Amino acid sequence: MRDAYLIGAGQSDFGAFPDESYRSLFRTAFEEMVESVPDGISRDDIDEAYIGMVSIGGRQIGLPGPAVTEHVGLDGIPCVRLENACAASGYSIRQAIQAVRSGMADVALAGGTEVMNDLGRDRARYWLGVSGEMEWERMAGTTFSGVFAQMASAHMNEYGTTREQLSHVAVKSHEHGAKNPHAHLGYECSLEDAESAPTIAAPLGLYHCCPMSDGAASVLIASEDVVDDYTDDPIRVAGAGASSGGIGLFERDSYTSIPATKQAAESAYEEAGMAPEDLDFAEVHDCFSIAEVIAYEDLGFCEPGEGGAFAESGETRLGGDLPVNTSGGLKSKGHPIGATGASQMVEVFEQLSGHAGDRQVEDATVGLAHNIGGSGGAATVHILEKEGSA
């Protein structure tokens, strides 16, 4: 198996952009990505492209993959749209890695783009509903906030997790996001703000839920045979894991853990020959604060049931032992669903390149990115390592 490397990454601002389209946002991300490749890259070097998109507000419902790649001048290459709800571009990254490892591509693009704010509120709610389990959740009236609220209630009941601990996650995310120029909600919030905000789906309040964002992100994966053409500081894909199953909460043995995350993490750690202790930072899927708490546990950052306390301990803040979501995460940076997985990889790239500015994790050499779809029906986990640093 050929080794694969992350050689560039870029993203648009995340936010509500009524004057932008899924194509114009992708172009911005693509151009920032091209600029980020240390020794430069030509469009002609890109052999394949994988575009994550749920097409919530995209006008081009069929063929949006080729629609965005031809818009940036990438005609004439294999290109396909991938969709796994909010894990769409986590899977784009997996496919770009496979393209490179297979020998079929030397450089593959993995991107994602989503416009969510050009819809009436009812239609957005409809789309967001159908990404959960349709027949037994959505048609019974359950929303995504409702599904994650059930997980939060179960976690509180089973482990004594508190609402204030969830608020600590939000405060931390906003603290990080305030340092990210691309963030949708790039401001700090206090514990009191988070605690006193209106309830969305009890026990979750406004600050325990991510926003609806427009945005795009794009990264480049290159093979070991060509990586030296693009950088002197290669960042290797040490582990790539993915899984799926249990798209409805009711199908799972437990409401306090996501099997697809655990399976994807196990594969990624095994392939990397690493354990959670080897990580310097992580981007995890925090569509709701409870999702981040559960991710801590499922990814092995702490024991089951201890995620709330782990959040409260401050270890996941910048300066802590394992900073999580230094980008601001879905909560503060934003969540344009098809672009989220690729955007996490943008943060991993910036951290491992030492270009994360005020968000820089000192001596960052190993980072993890974790992306889930729906309420956890699909998941990817990728571990990246700065070469020669192990």
Next chain:
Amino acid sequence: MRDAYLIGAGQSDFGAFPDESYRSLFRTAFEEMVESVPDGISRDDIDEAYIGMVSIGGRQIGLPGPAVTEHVGLDGIPCVRLENACAASGYSIRQAIQAVRSGMADVALAGGTEVMNDLGRDRARYWLGVSGEMEWERMAGTTFSGVFAQMASAHMNEYGTTREQLSHVAVKSHEHGAKNPHAHLGYECSLEDAESAPTIAAPLGLYHCCPMSDGAASVLIASEDVVDDYTDDPIRVAGAGASSGGIGLFERDSYTSIPATKQAAESAYEEAGMAPEDLDFAEVHDCFSIAEVIAYEDLGFCEPGEGGAFAESGETRLGGDLPVNTSGGLKSKGHPIGATGASQMVEVFEQLSGHAGDRQVEDATVGLAHNIGGSGGAATVHILEKEGSA
């Protein structure tokens, strides 16, 4: 690069099935596929899954990939939906091949499923419209029939192709499809039937257009390391090509050729070390009869402009020099868009296994499958070869 092999394939009937869902149809295809593996296979052997689906009539709009795989007992594996309009599952096959060639999977499933008949006619028209170019074709009122009618007019104008030649394609497809128990329109039609049918979009009549079908198909790709566990008569993926671009007809230099097909074919022939003369049969994308004529030319079966005469010559009929669409093609077998690419591979598998019954091509050892999305904005070309037969 590890070699990849086609070890099994199955499909549901194609047709209008108001009592079936995208999941139940996929289960039927999956079960036929499992049965088709010569030495048998267990669900546990399947490492990854790629599901083509445009989700036209699917209730589960987000995460339909995991929704169908968990329905057949494939929980806990990487699974993602791919969409490239009508080339969705041609790309599923490409990704399954990459998964195997990369070393990340030993056995990968590539499938597709689509329910198109649970929609009102207006909504189906909307969806079928948006798979072309949205802003300048669909919003100007152009339908798919209209786009292919423009191609047909251009071909007639440029090369003297006749409407009767298009009818010969339809007659041949129905002749083949009448021998396929899975076909949606499994009956013969005469040249007079085709010539006298109502006009859909001039110059195309009813018999120059494929039907809207429900259906599913599924195939298995295995690595060289494990292929012997499943069969004594391996069918090797000799060439895998794909491309994209020019999703709008107006973006192309010519209306009488599809660049993505030509690029995908060039890659596939080059990888296989083969030329069109090496093929014993082919499944090509005939959403409209003119598409089959253009495919003959773009795939190198005849010179540009000679596709009409090639159809009329009878060489592409069973018993001819290069039988095309022995399955009946999209025209007679049917076109459940997300399932079509995988279904083409079902025919390739049955032909190369010698199990095509009345449709069997004598001594078939090399076959090609060609799938396009929209009006040609994406394409895949795969060449399969019965091992030890070169």
